Amino acid sequence: MAMAGEDVGFPGPLSPHLGPLEWDRAFAPVPVTPREGVPGAESEVPFAFVEGMTVAVRGAVDEDQVDVLRAAAEEDPRVVGLFADPVIAAAPVCPQDPPLGTAEDVERLLCVDGLQEQGMQGEGVLVVVVDGGVSREYLKGKGKTPGFDAGMSFSSVPGVKPGEAKAGHGTMVAFDACIAAPDCTLVDVAILQSMSFDGLLSDALSAYGHLQQMVGAPGFFERYRGIVVNNSWAMFHPAWDFPVGDPENYSDNPNHLFNRSVAALERLGADIVFAAGNCGPDCPDGRCGDFTSRTIYGANSHPAVLSVAGVDTHKRRVGYSSTGPGRLTGEKPDLCCYTHFSGSGVAAADSGTSAAAPVAAGVIAALRSRFRYDPSLPATSPAALRRHLIENADAQGGTGHSPELGWGVLDGCSLAAQPPT
């Protein structure tokens, strides 16, 4: 409320005379530029306290008393205006925004040093990048020199040889996985076309069949401490799929062949990570169309995977991060992890839940290098590790699961202090 006149001595003599308004006595009057014709408008020092000047004061009124207040304000010559005081909040990061923070900030936030002091750097762990292909040469130029398993890698993208793709989305994903797991061994599974980032679900089904053959082979977990499969891809729009309820549907159908393949790979011992998606309500990807609710489709919401939403390096949800509930599992995403930072250099920002997922995958790989998967010990299963991540998440003051942040932000510092046993 703006008030003018002789007496802006706050607010004692006024309050009994302004209807149902409850004054906010902690809010000091703020000088405002008065409208023409109002005392003080002619002042050469508009924001100095001068007699008769206009100031803004604050109070509260019950919604059903607003008309009563308006009537009282109209009767009081000292009141020059009554205005709403809406809630404001920081605008969430959106795709076109510049990066916020760096990969080094992400390292610090995840306590990568602490993880490494505990011997958790990804050694002996495979990180599978199911994407458009990885450029090992580019990674090396950026100081990332993970191992590479050529035998497990394969490409269904014409002209793309594993490890030798043009630096693009898949390379960014690999870089981000190496933030917490610099000593991991990469497996390049190229299924997305490098130019348009598109593929078909059958490409992923083929990839998962290949991975199952590898992981299911005798002695796999004697040779490797773990295998983390990162998936920074999704279906974006219901129109890409059969309708919900149709037996051919994928998004909501646990019986779809790919969703069953995901379950099978996880039962074999793979830690599977999926990006939640970029169809968040604040600033969704253009491919989402008008669909910005319940956009964690199919395997991205599978009960056997870790579904990862995105927060910036200030731990605020990025505006494009898809929100739950998930289609196959209601309580998705599971966790948030960091995105929209300056990192790989493939683009200005390592962004999207595309980046958040492999950052989380790298943390899992780091944990597995000390807490290896043992098929004879259920306490080491992927489900047990997911529970451990959730129990140690930074809930950001919340209680329970939220559709925006899941169970909270992945907390590498807590995991370093309390590694799995």
Added chain:
Amino acid sequence: MSMVLMGIRWHGGPPSLEEVERRYALDPERVDQRFGVVLVDAAEHLYSLRLEREEAAKMKRDESVEGPFGDPQIAAVED
């Protein structure tokens, strides 16, 4: 043409595409040869093949056959 995914249960180890085509009397010209026979779940002896919808419709529906299932587009979660 519209392609679909079909699930088949096959005991005794992974089948070759030729074995599957023979069993279900499928025209190889209408089956995705590059996709082949893909393992879905070894514990369930479940595999997948990809073929034209009209060809899939001819498959005899016994307990060994599931589907069809859709094959939607996917994309990297990035601008």
